[in-house]
Amino acid sequence: MNEKCAAGGGDYFSGNGSGEDSCYHKNASGLVAGYDQCRRTGNGSGIGRGAPAITVHGRTREDFYTGTADRREIKKVVDAVHIPVIGNGDVGDGPAAKALMEETGCAAVAIGRAAWGNPWVFGAVNTYLETGEILPGPSWEERLAMARKHLHGLCVEKGERIAVREMRAHASRYFHGLPKATVLRREIMKALTEEEFGRILTGYEMELGLEEPEV
Ligand SMILES: Cc1cc2nc3c(=O)[nH]c(=O)nc-3n(C[C@H](O)[C@H](O)[C@H](O)COP(=O)(O)O)c2cc1C
Incomplete structure (x- = not known):
């Protein structure tokens, strides 16, 4: 049975509540704050039953893409769960990824829109995180x-x-x-x-x- 983690946003990977370790929760901040959602799932369902990680996008569904993603919500999730949290929202380069990781303590970063027509962004971000070097863009x-x-x-x-x-x-x-x-x-x-x-x-x-x- 599929069990969706959040009220907002779609799920790329939905927890299946089975205890299998192959499920990931993708959690937009949702209609209710993402962290409440996570505590709830952590207490009783998906996370407690085997999701190895959770991705959090710090916006509510109503926010759509306005403003900037709310990092405080991501941090709340990081503090509330005992599995790796993947932070998501408005990351387009290495410095932005580093800032998100430092501010929230998230274990990794997911990149959405910035990868459109720019698959090099992942290598650029990884290089920056590993070495501090900003790679030139593609020719x-x-x-x-x-x-x-x-x-x-x-x-x-x-x-x-x-x-x-x-x-x-x-x-x-x-x-x-x-x-x-x-x-x-x-x-x-x-x-x-x-x-x-x-x-x-x-x-x-x-x-x-x-x-x-x-x-
Ligand atoms: C065209 C498009 C399709 C998306 N489809 C999904 C989806 O199916 N499920 C989901 O959880 N998020 C989906 N998202 C949201 C992204 O995964 C991501 O959370 C959002 O774009 C914010 O990250 P970004 O600032 O790096 O783009 C989609 C975003 C875009 C632009």
């Missing part, structure tokens, strides 16, 4: 190559028709900040196949000569 070449690879993976997983449409949202993130990105996005919106998508990118690369931007 244009890497970004376009990753967009191609991403689309290909989506095609394999979901079929070309769905993949190309889904890729439109991702693509505009991959192209963020590139010269003539608006034109490129407009063209990509028209692509109906992986081949067309690739052809548009190749045309773009040739047009720009793929010179690195001056920062």
Whole structure:
């Protein structure tokens, strides 16, 4: 039987209440403060019965994405449970991850929106946490190559028709900040196949000569 941890937010991994160790609770702050939710589940259900970790996003459902995630709620959960807590909300780089971990004592950080069109964010955050180094962002070449690879993976997983449409949202993130990105996005919106998508990118690369931007 599935048992959802929080009143708010969806669950990527729902506790199943079975005592198995393969379940994770994803807990938005919820309609009731997340920490109350956690104490409740910790006392009687999911956490006490085997969830090995919990992810907390410090917003209520009503907050949607306004303001910044409330770190105090994450800290309350950290203090209330005896399993690792994964903090979540508004982390987009190493310093933000470090600050969240230091302020809340969470064991790890989950990254959502900042990973859209930017899968490098995980390596960048890990490097920063391990060494304090801020890695340079990916080159244009890497970004376009990753967009191609991403689309290909989506095609394999979901079929070309769905993949190309889904890729439109991702693509505009991959192209963020590139010269003539608006034109490129407009063209990509028209692509109906992986081949067309690739052809548009190749045309773009040739047009720009793929010179690195001056920062
Ligand atoms: C497009 C999108 C889909 C999401 N889907 C889910 C979901 O299915 N289940 C869930 O628990 N959270 C979901 N979330 C919330 C994220 O997991 C995360 O808690 C939220 O984006 C805050 O983290 P961030 O500031 O790093 O983006 C989704 C967020 C976005 C932007």
